[in-house]
Amino acid sequence: MNTPLVSIVIPTYKRARALPRVIGSALNQTFPGAEYEVLVVDNNSPDGTAQVIEEVAREHPGRVRRIVETRQGVSYARQAGIDQARGPIVAFFDDDVRVADNWVETIVYALQSHPGVECVGGKVLPDWSAPPPPWLTAEHWAPLGLQDYGDRPMLMSSANPRGLISANLACRKEVLERVGGFSPELQRVKDGIGSLEDDDWNRRFWKAGGVALYLPALLAWTDVPPERLTRAYHRRWHLGHGRFYALLRADEIERSNLGVFLGVPAHLYRSAIADAVGLLKSIVIGHTNTAFLHEVRLRFFGGFLGQRVRTRS
Numbered sequence: 001m002n003t004p005l006v007s008i009v010i011p012t013y014k015r016a017r018a019l020p021r022v023i024g025s026a027l028n029q030t031f032p033g034a035e036y037e038v039l040v041v042d043n044n045s046p047d048g049t050a051q052v053i054e055e056v057a058r059e060h061p062g063r064v065r066r067i068v069e070t071r072q073g074v075s076y077a078r079q080a081g082i083d084q085a086r087g088p089i090v091a092f093f094d095d096d097v098r099v100a101d102n103w104v105e106t107i108v109y110a111l112q113s114h115p116g117v118e119c120v121g122g123k124v125l126p127d128w129s130a131p132p133p134p135w136l137t138a139e140h141w142a143p144l145g146l147q148d149y150g151d152r153p154m155l156m157s158s159a160n161p162r163g164l165i166s167a168n169l170a171c172r173k174e175v176l177e178r179v180g181g182f183s184p185e186l187q188r189v190k191d192g193i194g195s196l197e198d199d200d201w202n203r204r205f206w207k208a209g210g211v212a213l214y215l216p217a218l219l220a221w222t223d224v225p226p227e228r229l230t231r232a233y234h235r236r237w238h239l240g241h242g243r244f245y246a247l248l249r250a251d252e253i254e255r256s257n258l259g260v261f262l263g264v265p266a267h268l269y270r271s272a273i274a275d276a277v278g279l280l281k282s283i284v285i286g287h288t289n290t291a292f293l294h295e296v297r298l299r300f301f302g303g304f305l306g307q308r309v310r311t312r313s
Contacts, residue, residue, distance in 0.1 A: 005089060006036040006104050006170070009081030011074050012095035013190060016048040018223070023056050023064065025098040031105040033063060039084060041067045041077040075187035075197045078166065082176055091170035093220055094145070097124070099168070100219040107170040110215055117155075118175040118210050121164030122218025123148050129225050135289045136229060140296075143193070143237035145222050154214040158206040165198045168220035179208050186244055193233075194240025194303070196248050203250070231292060238296040242303025246311070263308035272301040 008026050012019060019040070026038045038060075040053045053066040069080040082090055091107055093099055100106075110120045124147040126132075141148075147165050156162050166182070179201070188195040205212070227233050245253060246263075258266030275294040282291035 002034060004035055004037040004087040005108060006031075006091055007081070007085030007087035007089070007173075008036060008038045008091045008093070008104070009041065009078060009085065010038065010093060010095055011041045011043055011069075011077030011081065012045060012049060012053075013043045013074075013077075014045045014047050014049065015095045016045065016052045018096060019049065019052045020056065022095055022098060023053075025101075025103075026093075027056075027060060027063065028101050029104045030102045031108065036104050037062075037086060038064045039067055039081045040064065041069050041081045043069050043074070043077040044072055071184075073184055073187040073189045074195075075182035075184045079181040082173070082181055085173060088173050089170055090173050090176060092166045093169075094167045094222070096145075096223040097167050098127070098221050103218065103220070106215065106218045110213055110218070111170070111172065114213060116211055117213045119164065119169065119171040119205070119212040120215055120218060121147070121169045121212065122215045122220065124165060124167045124220045124222055126224045127221040128229075129223065130229060132224075132229055135231075135292055137289075139293060140234060142241075143234050144224055144228055149214050149216075151216045153216065156212040156214060157210065161202070161206045162214070163199055163202045164212055164214065166201075167222060168218060175205070175208075175210060179204050179210065186247060192240065193237045194242075194244055196241070196244040200248060234292075234296055235299050238299040239303040242300035242305075243307040244303075245300070246304045246307035262305065263312050264305050268301055268304065272298060275301070 010022065010026065023038060023040060042049050042053060050066065057064040057066055067080050067084055069077045078092065089107065089111060107120055111117060124145060126144060126146055145165065145167050147168065149162060182197040183200045186196040186200050188197065254265060256265035256267050260266065261269065275297045279291050279294035279298065282294060
């Protein structure tokens, strides 16, 4: 096979049943097959993942490769794919995602048409396993790994630093070498949730002067299994998200004119008190959806506080 133009990296852990459909979406592209490769990174999956990838690789020789990454975590898996990618463009999506059949074509056209753009991302829309409950509005999309910035293309940079998620992301390989890969300290491990490896990478990309393009026509769909439609899942996600934010030490969180207590900026305590009051008021007047918003914010604070206390001890 000639050197591909695009290397698609799909990290996977314990999703053997879903993989044929996922990999199939990468193979069923309108772009000429000789010009892209599919790298599926097996991150110590205990199920039949290895056999599934090898079978697909046999059916598509030279197009699909299985890569083994024994260090546990999605950042390690993505880096293993980056290291073995032969194309000058590295594209990412996850093992619970399907991409449109013009996905590769859209990526290549966007980066060739905009030489000053180093990364491109697009919509990640839900593939519901069941009708979502009424409380699961767009305000609760973050735990589902969804992304939709509207229907107009948009340039992103340090002047407009909106995040792009690796469930639908493509970069020139040279920028990954310049900025570095995804942080293991902030990564999702196994079935963990609430991680910030994407957010951290975006921040480093903006600081390095990176320019990205959001393209609404670059479409991907992610599975939303039944457990992600529960309040319990969202509670656990926000608790983990708070813990990872404590590790991230984001400038906008750490800055405080009111001081720090137990390693936590005082403004977060003030926000937590406001959410506690809002939670009680919402319960009293019967606004359960508003109450849940306050509750998950409090769980974020609890995760943040818990991590900072553990760090101090």
